[in-house]
């Protein structure tokens with residue numbers, strides 16, 4: 001990808017769930033997610049991606065200490081120039097549904113709730129974001145976007161920039177599906193949501209609408 005389009009910013013999603021047969025984001029031992037073994041592997045994934053040419057690694061797994069672990073692994077491999085965009089506040093959400101279906105990454109047993117945050121506690125979310133910031137994350141990401149506008153707002157106020165927000169598959173799909181049924185104007189609904197995310201304080205927006213937006217801007 002970098003060879004074909006050198007100017008394109010390529011972000012590597014660092015996680016294990018795409019490569020585990022059980023679909024969990026980490027190593028499973030005795031039915032439990034083994035945090036430190038997972039962090040070790042995440043470091044290796046990040047280094048592999050950086051060597052392949054990604055501009056930015058984005059750990060999405062939510063293991064404890066992964067930002068520091070990945071930073072250490074990258075630095076040790078002479079890749080200290082590669083920044084980390086951490087999924088700092090990734091709340092458990094129904095809006096991940098379409099992606100999981102497409103990626104086949106729904107866990108085969110249990111769910112991700114032991115390592116994904118419940119969306120109900122904003123103070124807890126700020127604590128998680130602070131941990132990632134302290135561990136050396138260069139960009140902090142909040143996900144999903146629309147159901148977490150308040151978290152985006154607070155994170156921007158508390159941690160400054162750069163702050164990213166991820167408009168996830170379900171947020172995209174619900175606009176698409178409603179537009180297909182003639183229930184709303186797709187382009188206007190798209191802009192409205194993107195403006196809201198921006199207004200809340202996001203410096204960067206990750207969205208499936210990106211190709212459309214790039215044409216319109």
Ligand SMILES: [Zn+2]
Pocket residue numbers: 015016017018024025060061
């Ligand atoms: Zn994962």
